[in-house]
Amino acid sequence: MTKISDFLFKGSTQLRVRYGETDQMGYCYYGNYAQYFEVGRVEALRSIGVSYKNLESQGVMLPVSEYSVKYFLPALYDDELTITTYVTKLEGARLYFDYEIHNESDKLLAKANTTLVFVKKSNMRPTSPPDSFKELLSKL
Amino acid sequence: MTKISDFLFKGSTQLRVRYGETDQMGYCYYGNYAQYFEVGRVEALRSIGVSYKNLESQGVMLPVSEYSVKYFLPALYDDELTITTYVTKLEGARLYFDYEIHNESDKLLAKANTTLVFVKKSNMRPTSPPDSFKELLSKL
Amino acid sequence: MTKISDFLFKGSTQLRVRYGETDQMGYCYYGNYAQYFEVGRVEALRSIGVSYKNLESQGVMLPVSEYSVKYFLPALYDDELTITTYVTKLEGARLYFDYEIHNESDKLLAKANTTLVFVKKSNMRPTSPPDSFKELLSKL
Amino acid sequence: MTKISDFLFKGSTQLRVRYGETDQMGYCYYGNYAQYFEVGRVEALRSIGVSYKNLESQGVMLPVSEYSVKYFLPALYDDELTITTYVTKLEGARLYFDYEIHNESDKLLAKANTTLVFVKKSNMRPTSPPDSFKELLSKL
Numbered sequence: 001m002t003k004i005s006d007f008l009f010k011g012s013t014q015l016r017v018r019y020g021e022t023d024q025m026g027y028c029y030y031g032n033y034a035q036y037f038e039v040g041r042v043e044a045l046r047s048i049g050v051s052y053k054n055l056e057s058q059g060v061m062l063p064v065s066e067y068s069v070k071y072f073l074p075a076l077y078d079d080e081l082t083i084t085t086y087v088t089k090l091e092g093a094r095l096y097f098d099y100e101i102h103n104e105s106d107k108l109l110a111k112a113n114t115t116l117v118f119v120k121k122s123n124m125r126p127t128s129p130p131d132s133f134k135e136l137l138s139k140l
Numbered sequence: 141m142t143k144i145s146d147f148l149f150k151g152s153t154q155l156r157v158r159y160g161e162t163d164q165m166g167y168c169y170y171g172n173y174a175q176y177f178e179v180g181r182v183e184a185l186r187s188i189g190v191s192y193k194n195l196e197s198q199g200v201m202l203p204v205s206e207y208s209v210k211y212f213l214p215a216l217y218d219d220e221l222t223i224t225t226y227v228t229k230l231e232g233a234r235l236y237f238d239y240e241i242h243n244e245s246d247k248l249l250a251k252a253n254t255t256l257v258f259v260k261k262s263n264m265r266p267t268s269p270p271d272s273f274k275e276l277l278s279k280l
Numbered sequence: 281m282t283k284i285s286d287f288l289f290k291g292s293t294q295l296r297v298r299y300g301e302t303d304q305m306g307y308c309y310y311g312n313y314a315q316y317f318e319v320g321r322v323e324a325l326r327s328i329g330v331s332y333k334n335l336e337s338q339g340v341m342l343p344v345s346e347y348s349v350k351y352f353l354p355a356l357y358d359d360e361l362t363i364t365t366y367v368t369k370l371e372g373a374r375l376y377f378d379y380e381i382h383n384e385s386d387k388l389l390a391k392a393n394t395t396l397v398f399v400k401k402s403n404m405r406p407t408s409p410p411d412s413f414k415e416l417l418s419k420l
Numbered sequence: 421m422t423k424i425s426d427f428l429f430k431g432s433t434q435l436r437v438r439y440g441e442t443d444q445m446g447y448c449y450y451g452n453y454a455q456y457f458e459v460g461r462v463e464a465l466r467s468i469g470v471s472y473k474n475l476e477s478q479g480v481m482l483p484v485s486e487y488s489v490k491y492f493l494p495a496l497y498d499d500e501l502t503i504t505t506y507v508t509k510l511e512g513a514r515l516y517f518d519y520e521i522h523n524e525s526d527k528l529l530a531k532a533n534t535t536l537v538f539v540k541k542s543n544m545r546p547t548s549p550p551d552s553f554k555e556l557l558s559k560l
Binding site: 164167169170174201208209211214 | 304305307309310311312313314315318336341343344345346347348349350351354
């Protein structure tokens with residue numbers, strides 16, 4: 001039997017490295033990639049009709065509980081980056097993402113993964129994802 | 141009659157320029173000074189017994205409505221900066237701050253001022269400062 | 281005689297407020313606008329054929345010497361902002377910019393201006409802008 | 421034979437969560453911890469007499485090649501955090517760090533590790549650490 005898919009869905013988005021995101025090494029600072037991955041997952045969710053903003057206004061938040069990244073080549077000022085985001089698994093309250101960042105020459109700059117946890121805003125405790133979200137996933 | 145004082149109170153605090161705060165020019169990025177001034181005013185308030193954190197938990201916030209800064213000399217990586225904060229005036233809901241940043245050689249790197257507005261968290265509208273704050277100021 | 285124009289050229293660009301750019305007030309942090317204005321001016325320059333990245337690789341930098349901003353209404357998470365940038369004046373080594381930020385409902389959120397200085401990378405001293413830049417401006 | 425030590429040396433430093441480092445969740449944004457770990461390692465190095473700034477001015481840089489973090493409890497605005505940094509291993513050009521962040525109540529908020537690579541500034545290629553650095557380590 002062959003593996004059909006490694007992920008539930010994926011999305012792709014572009015952004016440019018801002019001047020203030022570089023450091024004196026002339027690289028994009030290693031800490032700024034976390035924002036890029038956040039942009040990546042928000043846009044991936046939007047691409048299947050999920051607004052993270054609306055999730056929060058419905059009383060559910062998605063904080064990050066684990067984050068891991070490998071940097072292969074530096075992202076440089078004004079580089080137009082492509083962030084590819086794979087939503088790989090939903091397991092209880094946990095949602096898993098993989099990411100890749102490529103530059104305009106299609107070089108792989110970084111790979112990362114994060115674990116996010118659905119949390120109820122009212123008590124800050126893990127909760128299962130909204131039914132609407134599970135339905136969306138089931139229809140992909 | 142001589143002018144006694146240009147400010148209600150002042151405070152002074154130190155911080156070091158972090159690597160991630162530099163840019164590829166080798167300077168501290170111009171946008172990062174806003175955080176330094178925020179640290180400056182929070183510590184100035186703390187020095188007279190006011191916790192900004194507590195203000196917020198009492199339902200009052202202090203967003204910035206105006207901010208102006210002149211950069212004379214660049215702050216560099218690992219520089220230990222001194223932020224001097226002058227609380228210059230309370231006028232209705234508005235609180236005015238002036239700032240200076242010096243480096244270890246006592247060179248003036250930047251001057252700035254901000255206007256902050258006391259805002260009620262519940263309706264996001266301007267409000268007069270808490271009585272406890274006004275009392276503190278009157279005793280200085 | 282009527283005034284023909286208040287600016288040399290203008291440009292307009294969009295960006296979304298990132299989650300990491302908000303603060304616990306639920307607003308976009310006041311310090312993050314500086315990056316938005318930087319994006320605004322870089323894209324305005326690009327729109328007339330000037331790459332700030334290339335300027336730097338030719339040995340010329342454009343640090344900010346003055347920056348002033350008024351915040352009228354908060355930018356919120358996921359807001360798609362329009363940054364309008366006006367290049368208002370070139371005077372010696374100084375280049376002046378005005379900015380406006382509007383949200384999707386076309387509300388004016390903030391106005392700002394900055395002064396930037398052409399600086400020679402080799403000695404960090406003010407210098408006149410490259411001839412190619414002056415030519416571009418003269419042809420607008 | 422018993423294991424004497426899991427690390428070459430460790431250092432500890434304090435910092436306060438800044439307002440601009442929180443997000444609308446009311447937590448310190450997950451991306452900002454990278455700066456805290458950087459402060460941790462720079463101060464750990466300083467504690468054994470190594471100035472990262474001087475390393476760079478001698479033509480050696482230390483970019484991060486891998487970074488991994490687990491978030492257990494949120495860091496909140498104005499929390500005074502203790503960053504404990506363990507330099508665990510030097511292997512060729514690679515230097516390994518572990519980190520822990522505790523708040524004032526001594527709760528463990530986060531654990532992380534990074535791999536950094538000594539790189540020659542002139543050609544951006546991995547290089548062995550300066551002899552002075554290896555000597556310092558050998559004397560610990």
